[in-house]
Amino acid sequence: MANYEFEVVGWDASVGGGIRYVGGSTTDFRIGARGGGGINFPVDSYSLMDLNYNMTEGAYSVSLYVTNVLDNDALGNATAFDSFPSPIATGNPVRPRTIGAVVSMSF
Numbered sequence: 429m430a431n432y433e434f435e436v437v438g439w440d441a442s443v444g445g446g447i448r449y450v451g452g453s454t455t456d457f458r459i460g461a462r463g464g465g466g467i468n469f470p471v472d473s474y475s476l477m478d479l480n481y482n483m484t485e486g487a488y489s490v491s492l493y494v495t496n497v498l499d500n501d502a503l504g505n506a507t508a509f510d511s512f513p514s515p516i517a518t519g520n521p522v523r524p525r526t527i528g529a530v531v532s533m534s535f
Contacts, residue, residue: 439485448476455508455517467508469517474502476522491530499525 431444452473480493506519 436483439483441481441483443479443481445477445479448478450474450502450504455506467510467515467517469506469508471503471506471519474500474522476500476502487534489530489532489534493526493528493530495526496523497525 429444429446431442433440433442435441450473453471455467455469455471476495477497478493478495479497480491482489482491484490500522502522503519504522506517508515508517
């Protein structure tokens with residue numbers, strides 16, 4: 429994560445970004461065999477990029493952000509079971525591109 433701080437019309441501001449990398453893995457440490465309880469299901473590596481912009485003046489703050497800027501599709505995690513009559517594999521995708529804003533006041 430990198431942030432660059434500066435001033436805009438008397439407000440403290442910053443812009444930043446980061447890249448998240450998750451290496452490939454498998455769903456089990458064992459090589460599965462029928463009735464063994466687990467199977468080795470590969471999960472590919474992936475990278476995601478995030479950006480943010482913040483402005484603060486006294487008690488007021490405004491933030492804008494974008495996560496997964498490139499809207500990459502990836503499997504965040506996975507689980508696989510060697511069950512009868514066939515193996516079952518499930519997984520959760522990473523969150524798609526998300527754009528948001530936060531406006532706050534401290535008191």
